[in-house]
Amino acid sequence: MMELQQLLQLPLQLMTQYLGTDLAFVGWSLLKIVCVIGPLMGGVAYLTLAERKIIGMMQIRIGPNRVGPFGLLQPVVDGVKLVLKEIITPSAANTGLFYLGPAMVMIPAMAAWAVVPFYPGFVVADINVGLLYIMAITSMGIYGVIISGWASNSKYAFLGAMRAAAQVISYELAMGFALIGVMMVSGSLNLTEIVEQQGRGIAGGSILSWNLIPLAPLFVVYFVSGLAETNRCPFDVVEGESEIVAGHMIEYSGMTFAQFFLAEYANMILISAMASVLFLGGWLSPFPASIPVLGAPCFLWWVAKVAFLLFCFLWFRATFPRYRYDQLMRLGWKVFIPVTLVWIVLIGAWMQTPFSIWK
Amino acid sequence: MTLALFYLFAAILVLAALRVVTARNPVHAALSLVLCFFTAAMLWMLIKAEFLAISLVLIYVGAVMVLFLFVVMMLDINFESLRKGFWRFFPVAGTVAAIMLGEMLLVLTSRYANLSAARLPEPAAGFNSAKALGKLLYTEYFLPFQLAAVLLLVGMIAAIALTHRQRKNTKFQDPADQVAVKAADRVVVLKMEAEKPAHAETDTTHTGEKA
Numbered sequence: 001m002m003e004l005q006q007l008l009q010l011p012l013q014l015m016t017q018y019l020g021t022d023l024a025f026v027g028w029s030l031l032k033i034v035c036v037i038g039p040l041m042g043g044v045a046y047l048t049l050a051e052r053k054i055i056g057m058m059q060i061r062i063g064p065n066r067v068g069p070f071g072l073l074q075p076v077v078d079g080v081k082l083v084l085k086e087i088i089t090p091s092a093a094n095t096g097l098f099y100l101g102p103a104m105v106m107i108p109a110m111a112a113w114a115v116v117p118f119y120p121g122f123v124v125a126d127i128n129v130g131l132l133y134i135m136a137i138t139s140m141g142i143y144g145v146i147i148s149g150w151a152s153n154s155k156y157a158f159l160g161a162m163r164a165a166a167q168v169i170s171y172e173l174a175m176g177f178a179l180i181g182v183m184m185v186s187g188s189l190n191l192t193e194i195v196e197q198q199g200r201g202i203a204g205g206s207i208l209s210w211n212l213i214p215l216a217p218l219f220v221v222y223f224v225s226g227l228a229e230t231n232r233c234p235f236d237v238v239e240g241e242s243e244i245v246a247g248h249m250i251e252y253s254g255m256t257f258a259q260f261f262l263a264e265y266a267n268m269i270l271i272s273a274m275a276s277v278l279f280l281g282g283w284l285s286p287f288p289a290s291i292p293v294l295g296a297p298c299f300l301w302w303v304a305k306v307a308f309l310l311f312c313f314l315w316f317r318a319t320f321p322r323y324r325y326d327q328l329m330r331l332g333w334k335v336f337i338p339v340t341l342v343w344i345v346l347i348g349a350w351m352q353t354p355f356s357i358w359k
Numbered sequence: 360m361t362l363a364l365f366y367l368f369a370a371i372l373v374l375a376a377l378r379v380v381t382a383r384n385p386v387h388a389a390l391s392l393v394l395c396f397f398t399a400a401m402l403w404m405l406i407k408a409e410f411l412a413i414s415l416v417l418i419y420v421g422a423v424m425v426l427f428l429f430v431v432m433m434l435d436i437n438f439e440s441l442r443k444g445f446w447r448f449f450p451v452a453g454t455v456a457a458i459m460l461g462e463m464l465l466v467l468t469s470r471y472a473n474l475s476a477a478r479l480p481e482p483a484a485g486f487n488s489a490k491a492l493g494k495l496l497y498t499e500y501f502l503p504f505q506l507a508a509v510l511l512l513v514g515m516i517a518a519i520a521l522t523h524r525q526r527k528n529t530k531f532q533d534p535a536d537q538v539a540v541k542a543a544d545r546v547v548v549l550k551m552e553a554e555k556p557a558h559a560e561t562d563t564t565h566t567g568e569k570a
Contacts, residue, residue: 022360169425
């Protein structure tokens with residue numbers, strides 16, 4: 001692993017030699033960003049296909065199967081369609097903000113990936129306050145929704161934006177409390193350290209030492225709040241196509257609409273990646289380290305965990321009916337927040353006893 | 360590079376602050392305020408106070424301003440009528456601003472402020488400002504910190520108590536009752552014959568014909 005990290009530093013050293021420290025840092029960062037955003041966009045494209053295929057199978061349909069083998073070129077064709085479509089601006093819309101809205105949704109969805117670790121050393125910015133950074137950046141995504149809802153000058157869009165603002169603010173609290181539990185047991189805000197902490201403990205780095213088991217209620221709260229934050233089923237009242245016909249997105253077409261779409265799927269992957277890093281041990285193996293190949297930490301474990309959580313997103317969409325708005329608010333405020341508060345106190349007390357497993 | 364970034368952020372901050380007070384549209388003003396907070400956070404980031412910078416974004420940009428924007432969008436403010444008194448109140452406002460400016464100049468140019476010699480200490484490599492801040496808050500400043508927390512809690516409860524009014528004529532659902540309901544409470548299954556006896560039918564028609 002040491003050799004791998006040294007190899008990773010090689011391009012930086014070369015650039016420093018030829019460009020000087022400042023320019024090399026900028027160039028190196030840009031290169032890393034491309035290495036993260038490129039695969040992420042590919043993942044988003046094929047997540048849309050996976051969603052249609054999986055939900056198709058669950059509803060005993062075939063799903064997209066016409067373009068390319070098994071419909072594999074469908075996302076490409078969809079992309080081309082969205083790029084070529086005309087962008088229509090409503091006549092009384094606030095033009096500047098109307099175009100700023102989708103971009104403001106997209107920017108945080110991309111920027112949050114800066115601190116997500118894929119493997120020790122494989123992260124754009126390994127900062128001390130990574131967890132807080134994620135919370136701060138994702139909380140800004142709501143501006144795009146509010147701005148676009150308001151700037152569209154449409155009642156449906158405005159209602160969608162109002163619903164989104166109230167829902168996201170409510171679930172952010174539950175999400176924040178769930179993360180406090182993780183911070184307490186990890187003693188760090190650095191995401192790489194949070195993963196590495198889960199590799200220690202009584203069970204020596206197997207599934208038993210992950211945060212999943214001691215923090216199980218917090219994991220459930222985090223993941224379900226993640227569903228609500230990304231406005232996915234069963235919490236998609238923000239779009240609510242049967243009531244307010246897609247909410248804040250109603251006046252958008254072509255690439256402006258595609259930005260909302262891309263951001264939603266990028267956020268889904270982000271929530272899954274964060275849940276995997278915070279609770280499921282990231283790149284750590286579920287088997288004890290004594291087993292030769294299976295027990296070794298590997299990037300593929302990270303991928304497998306994220307893929308499973310993404311499957312859950314799709315699974316829930318095919319399974320659950322939509323929450324009514326008041327039930328959704330009740331769940332956030334009266335169920336999730338008390339559950340997390342109780343569990344935080346419990347964990348705090350547990351850590352003070354001799355039975356603490358986080359020494 | 361840091362100096363160039365500082366001037367860039369400072370320029371954006373000043374322009375955004377001007378937009379807050381000059382924008383005709385209240386939503387534009389609120390969004391400019393968001394930009395102000397964000398650039399201020401970037402300035403803190405430049406002096407390597409990353410915990411404070413990110414907290415500013417998280418609390419003010421991510422929560423407070425969203426609610427602010429929420430309210431501003433819902434209100435239908437006629438800004439032209441609000442602006443009518445601008446020149447009438449300008450002398451008073453100008454005097455207040457001038458006094459504040461004078462006071463700040465007096466403080467900042469005083470030789471005790473010693474601005475020209477003020478230098479931020481460069482943090483050591485591996486310095487974690489979040490950890491340092493947490494240690495200070497929970498040891499040295501523990502009592503003030505807890506008092507501030509209690510004050511905020513009291514304020515929160517007071518705000519809820521003042522605004523919470525239950526209207527008597529509204530209907531609302533109690534989810535606990537909804538969950539506790541049994542099938543027997545909602546549907547009553549009556550036992551009855553599938554058909555009426557045939558002879559009774561014929562009897563009535565017969566009498567009917569007779570009458």
